[in-house]
Amino acid sequence: MEKNSKIYIAGHRGMVGSAIKKHLETAGFQNIITRTSRELDLRQQEPVKAFFEQEKPEYVFLAAAKVGGIVANNTYRAEFLYDNLMIQNNIVHAAYIAGVTKLMFLGSSCIYPKLAPQPMKEEYLLTGELEATNEPYAIAKIAGIKLCDAYRAQYGCNYISVMPTNLYGLNDNYDLNNSHVLPALIRKMHEAKMKDEAEVVVWGSGTPKREFLHADDMAEACIYLMGNYNEEGLVNIGVGKDITIKELALLIKEIVEYKGELVFDASKPDGTPRKLMDVTKLNNLGWQAKIGLKEGIQAVYQDVMQKGF
Template sequence: MQVKDKIYVAGHRGMVGSAIVRQLQKAGFSNIVYRTSAELDLREQAAVAEFFSKEQPDYVFLAAAKVGGIIANNTYRGQFIYENLMIQNNVIHHAYLNNVKKLMFLGSSCIYPKLAPQPMKEEYLLTGPLEPTNEPYAIAKIAGIEMCDAYRAQYGCNYISVMPTNLYGQNDNYDLQNSHVLPAMIRKMHEAKLHGTPEVTIWGTGTPRREFLHADDMADACVFLMQNYDESGLINIGVGEDISIAELAKLVQEVIGYTGNLVFDTTKPDGTPRKLMDISKLERLGWKANIGLKDGVTQVYNEVKNNWK
């Protein structure tokens, strides 16, 4: 990418998209185009066709998606597969029709089998059953990877796919009905501290292990890969170490200063037992995460704590 190139960031108001915009601006890129969902509905083929025809971007970061936690994924299964397929199909196809030089498709670690060996290597894709609660979302993301590879094979498109681990950061979703585990914990414990609630309930047993990457590190990796990676298939983006949900809860409790008890509701689902990325492919290219988990959680809590009363 050259500084003058026109770059389209789809999903620029989301956690990942906004982090990519900040990273691009930090690196000196100023010719960045984006549209809100009200201005451009990526599910509508005609609207996407008109946008690409008019704007003619050189590079595309496809960070737009319908996302949510266990409850949302399991409740809105039809919406999750339909909307994500429509968004990515439209953007990828019209990037091809308008000769985009390079496109990055952002997936999710949920594409891997529920019981995949740990840490998860890129080649474990499609080697076993998926986690049932978010299977429709995962299948949409797998289809996006395959579509990028198919367009690369048939049309010579330089489309790449990146798979981030669990993300957190600025512009995260803290809605308790459809947020992911870390922002949900932050919000729950903050409100419990405010109201003097004696205990906070955490879903599941606390034993599943998860890896967490700050969105700013994710964005740094995305810009790095857009400039240094050109292969088919996919590449993992993560930190290379994980933490149990119980350990995470204690870390969040410490950052927030909540002194009540943590209670684990074992009637609620745990999800996948462990999700740790193998990041050796990324490390060989020369990239490594910089933001530690406790520092990152402290940063995001300081950013959002005054929003809740």
């Protein structure tokens, strides 16, 4: 990408998209185009096609998606499958018609089988059953990867796919009904601290292990790969280290300075037992994560303290 290249970020107001936009602007890229969901419904084929025909972006970061935690994924199964399929299908095809130079599709670590060997290598895709609670979202993302590969194979499109691990950062979702575990724990403990509550209930047993990557690291990795990766398949983006949910909760408790007790409700679903990315491929391409988990959560909590939830 050149500094004057026309770049479209789909999903620029989300956590990942906003981080990519911020890092591109910091690096001196000035020709960035965006549309809010009100301005352009990405689920509608004709408006998306018209947008690409009019704007003719050279590079596309496809970060737009319907996302959420275990409850949202399991409750709105039809929406998670339909909305995500429509968004990515419309953008990928419109990009092809408009002659986009390069497109990056952003997926999720939930594409891997529930009981995949750990750490998860890129080649483990489609080698086993998915986690049931987020299967519709995972199937949509797998379809996105295969769509990019198919357009590469049939039409010669330079479309690449990246799979981030669990993300956190600025502009995260703190809605307790729809958020992921890290922002949910921050909000729960902060509010319990403000109300001087004696305990905070954490969903699940606390034993599952998860890997967490700051959105700023994710953005840097995406921009780096847009400039340095041009192959089919996918690239994992992560830190290569994980932590149990209990350890995460205790770390957040320390950072928030919550003095009460943590109670783990084992009647709630745990999800996949472990999700650790193998980041050998990414590291060999020349990129490594830089932001430590404690440092990253402290920065996020300070931002929340200033802006609110």
